[in-house]
Amino acid sequence: MEIYNQVFENNAHWAALKTGADPEYFQRLSVEQNPEFLYIGCSDSRVHPNNFLVLDPGHVFMYKNIANQVVPEELGIKSVVYFAAVHLNVKYIVVCGHYRCGGIKAALSEESFGCMDPWLKRIKDVAHSHESELVHIVDFNERWDKMVEWNVMEQCRQVELLLDCADFNELKIRPSVHGWVYDLKHGLLKDMKYPG
Numbered sequence: 001m002e003i004y005n006q007v008f009e010n011n012a013h014w015a016a017l018k019t020g021a022d023p024e025y026f027q028r029l030s031v032e033q034n035p036e037f038l039y040i041g042c043s044d045s046r047v048h049p050n051n052f053l054v055l056d057p058g059h060v061f062m063y064k065n066i067a068n069q070v071v072p073e074e075l076g077i078k079s080v081v082y083f084a085a086v087h088l089n090v091k092y093i094v095v096c097g098h099y100r101c102g103g104i105k106a107a108l109s110e111e112s113f114g115c116m117d118p119w120l121k122r123i124k125d126v127a128h129s130h131e132s133e134l135v136h137i138v139d140f141n142e143r144w145d146k147m148v149e150w151n152v153m154e155q156c157r158q159v160e161l162l163l164d165c166a167d168f169n170e171l172k173i174r175p176s177v178h179g180w181v182y183d184l185k186h187g188l189l190k191d192m193k194y195p196g
């Protein structure tokens with residue numbers, strides 16, 4: 001069976017299992033959400049926070065793009081942070097990168113990636129701001145890992161800038177901002193202890 005058809009079968013099976021174990025499961029979830037986390041992460045197909053955080057649906061409000069970028073002037077991220085902070089009252093806003101991120105690797109190369117180039121330019125700017133440290137790291141994988149971490153810290157700062165802007169005046173309690181890096185090779189999460 002093609003995977004396209006398979007997923008519908010999987011879905012029906014999963015929904016039946018869930019309802020069998022807990023008849024009110026979907027009813028409860030359909031009424032409201034009370035997430036504690038806003039998770040801003042990479043689109044990478046291997047990085048699924050509900051899996052590695054071991055949290056059921058309802059705990060993590062989510063936004064993903066290539067290399068977990070926070071572009072304050074982008075309406076998508078601005079709306080997500082606003083809604084999460086002001087209306088859902090999330091306690092934590094997390095920017096989560098991951099080692100071996102393809103977006104970061106692309107930004108470290110001189111190659112053109114077509115219409116992605118303006119997006120990658122933001123990551124290249126992060127690299128430029130750490131130029132003096134980067135030149136001393138000979139091993140490419142080490143440079144790559146460092147860039148993943150620096151990028152997370154920079155995007156955390158961008159979240160803070162968003163929270164500082166006038167639109168967020170209705171904020172009752174300011175959520176705390178955190179930077180994480182997920183390690184694909186071991187399945188483990190590292191807290192970057194933002195602001196460091």
Ligand SMILES: [Zn+2]
Pocket residue numbers: 042043044066067068098100101102103104
């Ligand atoms: Zn990635």
